[in-house]
Amino acid sequence: MSASAPPPPATTERAPRAGRLVLGGVLLVLGALWLLDTLGVEIPGHVVGPSALIVVGVGLVAAARWGRSQAGLIVLGVILTVVLAVGTVVSVPLTGEVGDRIYRPRTIDDVRASYALSVGNLTVDLSGIPVGPTPERARVGVRVGLGQVVVIMPAGSDVAVHAKAGIGQTVVFGVEEGGFGVDYQSPSHMGGLNIWRLDASTGIGRVEVRYG
Amino acid sequence: MGERRMNSVSLAWGLFFIAAGVAFLLDRLNVIDLRPEYLLPAFLIGIGLVVLFGGRLSRAS
Numbered sequence: 001m002s003a004s005a006p007p008p009p010a011t012t013e014r015a016p017r018a019g020r021l022v023l024g025g026v027l028l029v030l031g032a033l034w035l036l037d038t039l040g041v042e043i044p045g046h047v048v049g050p051s052a053l054i055v056v057g058v059g060l061v062a063a064a065r066w067g068r069s070q071a072g073l074i075v076l077g078v079i080l081t082v083v084l085a086v087g088t089v090v091s092v093p094l095t096g097e098v099g100d101r102i103y104r105p106r107t108i109d110d111v112r113a114s115y116a117l118s119v120g121n122l123t124v125d126l127s128g129i130p131v132g133p134t135p136e137r138a139r140v141g142v143r144v145g146l147g148q149v150v151v152i153m154p155a156g157s158d159v160a161v162h163a164k165a166g167i168g169q170t171v172v173f174g175v176e177e178g179g180f181g182v183d184y185q186s187p188s189h190m191g192g193l194n195i196w197r198l199d200a201s202t203g204i205g206r207v208e209v210r211y212g
Numbered sequence: 213m214g215e216r217r218m219n220s221v222s223l224a225w226g227l228f229f230i231a232a233g234v235a236f237l238l239d240r241l242n243v244i245d246l247r248p249e250y251l252l253p254a255f256l257i258g259i260g261l262v263v264l265f266g267g268r269l270s271r272a273s
Binding site: 047050057059 | 220233234236255
């Protein structure tokens with residue numbers, strides 16, 4: 001009985017490590033972006049993440065021809081993909097102060113056009129404002145990057161609410177919605193001219209709008 | 213010189229990451245609008261293609 005054919009000799013071409021390929025690619029891209037920025041070409045910061053993911057993909061495709069397993073790079077790519085996907089769904093505007101804030105304006109003139117907090121609980125209590133003299137279509141924006149928004153409207157007032165939560169929950173006059181990318185829009189209750197227009201949002205957290 | 217074996221799993225994941233990266237880049241540049249309700253199904257389709265064609269390429273090589 002003849003011996004089976006010997007296995008083909010291993011390739012003699014030296015296989016570069018994919019990590020080195022990707023590192024080189026990332027440095028190349030970063031250097032090119034930096035150079036373009038220095039030359040006056042405006043490079044928005046939010047393109048860096050997707051560019052890094054493309055570099056990881058190109059590195060994997062290039063390394064695939066040497067037949068090596070690239071588990072580390074695949075894990076890196078999956079992490080980058082998840083982070084970019086969450087960033088696409090959830091906008092966390094980290095502008096403003098940090099902590100808990102409560103605002104209680106007593107007249108319509110004291111009401112700001114917008115209230116913002118980076119991280120924390122923000123309460124805007126408008127319940128002390130008389131319903132009658134509300135100007136036509138008073139607009140108020142209340143925004144928190146990470147945390148809870150509570151807006152208390154004057155009892156009996158006419159309010160059109162646009163409530164958003166990247167990840168979390170909105171409760172608008174008892175109507176609850178939750179999950180990813182929550183976007184709730186209530187109609188004006190009475191459809192009159194003297195209505196409040198309220199935009200309340202959080203990146204991650206909870207938005208509650210109720211009557212006082 | 214011996215025959216090189218293509219690593220199909222790396223190839224499939226690499227193509228998936230390139231496609232995802234291009235989609236995210238176009239979204240960031242406001243060329244397309246990646247809506248949250250489309251993302252999860254799109255990823256499931258992409259990962260399904262990686263599993264299917266990664267395995268098929270493995271058997272072919």
